[in-house]
Amino acid sequence: MSGPASLKSSTPLYTPSQRARRDATVWTTVQGVLAPLQFLVFAISLVLVLRYLITGDGYAAATVSILLKTALLYTIMVTGAIWEKVVFGRYLFAPAFFWEDVVSFGVIALHTLYLYGLLTESLTPLQLMGITLAAYAAYFINATQFLLKLRRARLDSGPAAAPAEGHPA
Numbered sequence: 001m002s003g004p005a006s007l008k009s010s011t012p013l014y015t016p017s018q019r020a021r022r023d024a025t026v027w028t029t030v031q032g033v034l035a036p037l038q039f040l041v042f043a044i045s046l047v048l049v050l051r052y053l054i055t056g057d058g059y060a061a062a063t064v065s066i067l068l069k070t071a072l073l074y075t076i077m078v079t080g081a082i083w084e085k086v087v088f089g090r091y092l093f094a095p096a097f098f099w100e101d102v103v104s105f106g107v108i109a110l111h112t113l114y115l116y117g118l119l120t121e122s123l124t125p126l127q128l129m130g131i132t133l134a135a136y137a138a139y140f141i142n143a144t145q146f147l148l149k150l151r152r153a154r155l156d157s158g159p160a161a162a163p164a165e166g167h168p169a
Contacts, residue, residue: 013096013149013152014087014096014153018087018088018096019157021086021087022087025083025086027079027082028083030083031076031083034075035076035146038072038073038076041069041072042069042139044065045068045069045132048061049066049132053126059125062132063128066132070114070115073108073139074111077104080104084097084101100145103141103145107138107139110135114128114131114132114135117131
């Protein structure tokens with residue numbers, strides 16, 4: 001089957017009590033603010049990284065943008081883990097968001113590798129930007145996972161739109 005109905009599985013993403021906890025917690029709002037902010041910073045940073053790679057100019061601006069993106073990533077992961085604990089009773093790897101969390105850890109690992117290389121000066125600027133591009137590709141995949149979950153939650157709830165949830169890396 002294709003189309004929106006094919007995104008709806010036989011098991012809803014949330015039980016009624018999980019949905020109630022999701023809708024009642026401030027952490028849903030926090031995630032709903034941080035996720036688009038992180039995406040905006042990602043988009044700007046990607047442009048700055050590509051500019052540096054193409055022209056050789058703007059290394060400092062690209063570096064600052066990567067550091068800001070990384071700070072937002074760590075923030076959204078911590079607050080997302082709290083959200084997951086409130087809604088599902090566990091900080092990470094709740095069945096409903098297992099694969100999103102797995103990919104999120106890959107994203108975190110790549111960003112952390114960037115930080116390590118930057119702080120220890122063990123990687124060249126070109127290597128750092130390569131790691132950043134890999135991290136950003138993984139982040140884009142992860143953000144897509146969360147957008148698909150958001151859509152599934154909305155389909156599960158019927159015509160009423162469900163609030164944003166999850167913690168995209």
